[in-house]
Amino acid sequence: MSLTKTERAIIVSMWGKISTQADAIGTETLERLFLSYPQTKTYFPHFDLHAGSAQLRAHGSKVVAAVGDAVKSIDNIAGALARLSELHAYILRVDPVNFKLLSHCLLVTVAARFPADFTAEAHAAWDKFLSIVSSVLTEKYR
Amino acid sequence: MVHFTAEEKAIITSLWGKVNVEEAGGEALGRLLVVYPWTQRFFDNFGNLSSASAIMGNPKVKAHGKKVLTSLGEAIKNMDDLKGTFAHLSELHCDRLHVDPENFKLLGNELVIVLAKYFGKEFTPQVQAAWQKMVAGVSIALAHKYH
Numbered sequence: 449m450s451l452t453k454t455e456r457a458i459i460v461s462m463w464g465k466i467s468t469q470a471d472a473i474g475t476e477t478l479e480r481l482f483l484s485y486p487q488t489k490t491y492f493p494h495f496d497l498h499a500g501s502a503q504l505r506a507h508g509s510k511v512v513a514a515v516g517d518a519v520k521s522i523d524n525i526a527g528a529l530a531r532l533s534e535l536h537a538y539i540l541r542v543d544p545v546n547f548k549l550l551s552h553c554l555l556v557t558v559a560a561r562f563p564a565d566f567t568a569e570a571h572a573a574w575d576k577f578l579s580i581v582s583s584v585l586t587e588k589y590r
Numbered sequence: 591m592v593h594f595t596a597e598e599k600a601i602i603t604s605l606w607g608k609v610n611v612e613e614a615g616g617e618a619l620g621r622l623l624v625v626y627p628w629t630q631r632f633f634d635n636f637g638n639l640s641s642a643s644a645i646m647g648n649p650k651v652k653a654h655g656k657k658v659l660t661s662l663g664e665a666i667k668n669m670d671d672l673k674g675t676f677a678h679l680s681e682l683h684c685d686r687l688h689v690d691p692e693n694f695k696l697l698g699n700e701l702v703i704v705l706a707k708y709f710g711k712e713f714t715p716q717v718q719a720a721w722q723k724m725v726a727g728v729s730i731a732l733a734h735k736y737h
Contacts, residue, residue, distance in 0.1 A: 559706040
């Protein structure tokens with residue numbers, strides 16, 4: 449699965465807007481994840497996960513920054529996320545099912561904040577892009 | 591079996607009251623067909639599904655989306671017995687339509703995204719969580735009679 453030229457253009461263009469609210473979007477995505485899918489909290493026993501927690505905000509920023517790295521190297525996502533791929537495979541070992549859940553919550557957050565931009569075409573491009581990011585992050589699992 | 595708290599029921603019912611079923615149904619089903627093109631396999635007789643705009647503007651897609659969401663509206667009136675409410679439709683989707691239940695999850699999530707798009711800030715994480723439970727319950731109910 450790889451992105452068409454059109455899909456890349458859509459993603460890069462929307463990222464311009466998304467990045468202006470990057471931290472808030474990261475935090476909101478995680479809040480949505482933990483509320484809708486409480487089992488995902490099992491990966492964060494060491495965190496204070498209450499709304500507004502500094503750790504939640506910091507981690508949300510991290511996650512969105514990584515998405516941004518993938519956007520900036522959209523022609524070589526595997527290269528851009530190589531280090532993170534190893535981290536997830538050997539240290540974090542987050543079950544692959546959770547990448548879909550996080551991706552979904554990110555899409556919900558973006559849809560809520562940018563309804564006019566989130567056309568069916570943009571939605572499809574972003575879903576595909578996040579799916580590719582997820583594949584890269586789980587690529588070295590076994 | 592999914593159990594809804596009184597608060598969750600109130601959240602779901604209250605939001606549902608503001609949903610334009612025809613519009614949301616078309617959007618959700620349309621997006622399913624655009625984002626996951628393999629789902630088009632069930633709709634060979636729907637005419638032009640050749641592009642995102644063709645799909646989103648397709649009258650058969652809109653009509654069928656409305657049908658699906660109208661059925662969901664009925665379920666919202668019977669949240670304590672989703673399995674009973676969807677028993678007949680479950681048999682239909684298995685025996686006649688041959689739809690993989692995985693598709694119910696996909697459509698449910700498309701609906702959640704459409705609701706987020708329509709309601710913006712009002713679609714808080716708490717509201718989303720209640721709706722994720724709703725669509726999960728519906729998916730389970732629709733798969734319940736499969737054999």
